[in-house]
Amino acid sequence: MTDRYLREYIRLIGSVSLNQSRKDCISDQIIQKIAERKDLSGKHFAAASAVAVLAIGTFLIARGMKQDINIM
Amino acid sequence: MFSGLTQKQNKSDEEIKELVEKYSSLIFRISYCILCNVEDAEDAVQETLLKYITKAPEFNSEEHRKAWLIKVSANISKNMLMFRLKREAVNIDDVKNIGVGEADYETFELIMSLPAKHKIVMTLYYVEGYKSKEIAEIIGISEEAVRKRLQKGRELLKTEFEKEELK
Numbered sequence: 001m002t003d004r005y006l007r008e009y010i011r012l013i014g015s016v017s018l019n020q021s022r023k024d025c026i027s028d029q030i031i032q033k034i035a036e037r038k039d040l041s042g043k044h045f046a047a048a049s050a051v052a053v054l055a056i057g058t059f060l061i062a063r064g065m066k067q068d069i070n071i072m
Numbered sequence: 073m074f075s076g077l078t079q080k081q082n083k084s085d086e087e088i089k090e091l092v093e094k095y096s097s098l099i100f101r102i103s104y105c106i107l108c109n110v111e112d113a114e115d116a117v118q119e120t121l122l123k124y125i126t127k128a129p130e131f132n133s134e135e136h137r138k139a140w141l142i143k144v145s146a147n148i149s150k151n152m153l154m155f156r157l158k159r160e161a162v163n164i165d166d167v168k169n170i171g172v173g174e175a176d177y178e179t180f181e182l183i184m185s186l187p188a189k190h191k192i193v194m195t196l197y198y199v200e201g202y203k204s205k206e207i208a209e210i211i212g213i214s215e216e217a218v219r220k221r222l223q224k225g226r227e228l229l230k231t232e233f234e235k236e237e238l239k
Contacts (some may be wrong), residue, residue, distance in 0.1 A: 017097040
């Protein structure tokens with residue numbers, strides 16, 4: 001049998017909820033955080049691309065120099 | 073364009089709003105039982121849903137999805153609690169905004185004074201309607217431990233109410 005203490009518990013904890021303005025606020029914050037993450041990921045991708053281009057360039061230059069030395 | 077999120081993770085603003093509408097109160101209830109603080113519980117709701125969107129896990133049923141959200145929100149809330157130096161009392165001004173009527177403040181405060189580990193189990197069992205076995209799977213304890221926590225929680229609740237009535 002559910003005693004009255006338990007009934008009070010169910011009633012009060014069951015009534016705990018977020019009102020519409022708080023829900024809207026949470027939605028806006030999530031949308032903003034996701035947009036920030038996308039922006040950050042884009043920047044990381046650009047930085048990683050630049051590093052890769054530099055590494056390949058350095059490798060090609062080094063190989064070219066080595067070939068020049070061998071010719072001489 | 074490279075976005076760092078897969079197509080499955082790339083939810084529209086409308087989809088995000090729907091997610092918040094559908095699950096935020098459930099997650100908030102669980103987090104509030106652990107944290108006893110509206111602002112922190114709202115942060116836990118936000119973190120849980122962000123994790124859901126970015127991880128985009130696969131679920132075979134709606135119940136499975138809800139169980140995942142409860143588990144993650146409980147873990148996030150427990151982690152948040154570890155960073156607190158002292159346990160906070162229920163803030164009556166905050167309680168006004170979460171659906172608890174003025175006449176119930178004292179009773180609500182009394183209920184919230186129970187240990188979080190009992191409140192979670194009692195909330196999942198009596199409020200959300202989960203079975204002992206399901207609760208055991210969600211929070212990662214044995215079924216026997218769930219039953220013990222339910223029993224202890226009921227006893228504590230009764231003791232607290234009786235103490236209050238004697239005042």
